Amino acid sequence: MKSTDTEVAGRSLVGRLGRETSILSLQNGVDNPQRLRTVTGHPVLPAVVYVGSEMAGPGHVKHHGGGALVIGSSPRSEALAQMLRAADIQTTITDDIERILWSKLATNCAYNALSAVAGISYGPMLDVEGTTDVVTSAVQEAINVARACGVLVQEDLLEQILKIPAAMPNQMSSTAQDLARGKPSEIDFLNGYVVRKGAELGISTPTNRALQVMVKLAEMKRKQ
Numbered sequence: 001m002k003s004t005d006t007e008v009a010g011r012s013l014v015g016r017l018g019r020e021t022s023i024l025s026l027q028n029g030v031d032n033p034q035r036l037r038t039v040t041g042h043p044v045l046p047a048v049v050y051v052g053s054e055m056a057g058p059g060h061v062k063h064h065g066g067g068a069l070v071i072g073s074s075p076r077s078e079a080l081a082q083m084l085r086a087a088d089i090q091t092t093i094t095d096d097i098e099r100i101l102w103s104k105l106a107t108n109c110a111y112n113a114l115s116a117v118a119g120i121s122y123g124p125m126l127d128v129e130g131t132t133d134v135v136t137s138a139v140q141e142a143i144n145v146a147r148a149c150g151v152l153v154q155e156d157l158l159e160q161i162l163k164i165p166a167a168m169p170n171q172m173s174s175t176a177q178d179l180a181r182g183k184p185s186e187i188d189f190l191n192g193y194v195v196r197k198g199a200e201l202g203i204s205t206p207t208n209r210a211l212q213v214m215v216k217l218a219e220m221k222r223k224q
């Protein structure tokens with residue numbers, strides 16, 4: 001589910017889970033596992049989802065690239081990973097899930113809002129002069145906030161992020177898909193999270209703020 005639905009969906013699980021049940025959070029953003037733990041009282045395994053997909057119609061999932069999962073380590077993770085691998089889902093376990101969650105968040109901060117506001121797929125985005133500067137600035141701000149939260153991302157993160165448009169040229173961000181479907185976006189949990197944490201920790205995040213506001217304005221326009 002989307003980050004906007006985490007509490008409602010989590011609460012709906014309360015009373016339906018076995019005492020030993022762990023929950024897997026297959027979501028973008030970095031704070032969903034903690035929010036799910038708070039409402040369910042159950043262990044929650046964070047997962048980072050490396051896939052580009054969309055619902056092209058009822059019962060029709062369109063795959064644009066990727067397909068791997070990285071899940072956080074826990075006593076349950078190996079059994080879960082084996083189950084996922086048996087279903088042909090490439091799954092790895094990491095002791096450093098916070099770093100990977102933040103790296104994915106930086107990726108979402110780079111492209112989701114731009115794809116959503118322009119209604120454009122990733123392929124041609126970097127051809128527009130200045131887009132690389134905006135992406136670089138959004139990623140650098142996210143890295144600064146991650147560092148202030150005690151999380152060091154990989155050194156070549158920006159370089160990897162700049163390769164994504166070539167790797168998933170037809171992908172529209174999940175935020176673009178939300179806007180197109182008239183659904184609330186997750187922007188407050190993506191660029192918005194970086195802005196909130198940045199404000200808390202005294203780190204300036206003007207590019208992420210602008211990207212968040214642009215998506216909020218597009219959402220407002222859709223409602224008019």
Ligand SMILES: NC(=O)C1=CN([C@@H]2O[C@H](COP(=O)(O)OP(=O)(O)OC[C@H]3O[C@@H](n4cnc5c(N)ncnc54)[C@H](OP(=O)(O)O)[C@@H]3O)[C@@H](O)[C@H]2O)C=CC1
Nearest residue numbers: 001002003005008009026027028049051052053054055174
């Ligand atoms: N799409 C992509 O390419 C990628 C998405 N992600 C992340 O994965 C997560 C899910 O995204 P995605 O699958 O695209 O989202 P979708 O909007 O396609 O699907 C969300 C699903 O959650 C269900 N849902 C919503 N509220 C509840 C609830 N209270 N109880 C039970 N189910 C509920 C919805 O049901 P219903 O349809 O009935 O409303 C829907 O089936 C997000 O965090 C997203 O950022 C990560 C990587 C790539």
Ligand SMILES: CC(C)(CO)C(=O)C(=O)O
Nearest residue numbers: 051052108111112173174
């Ligand atoms: C496609 C991808 C990986 C990058 O933006 C994504 O996570 C999303 O659209 O939310």
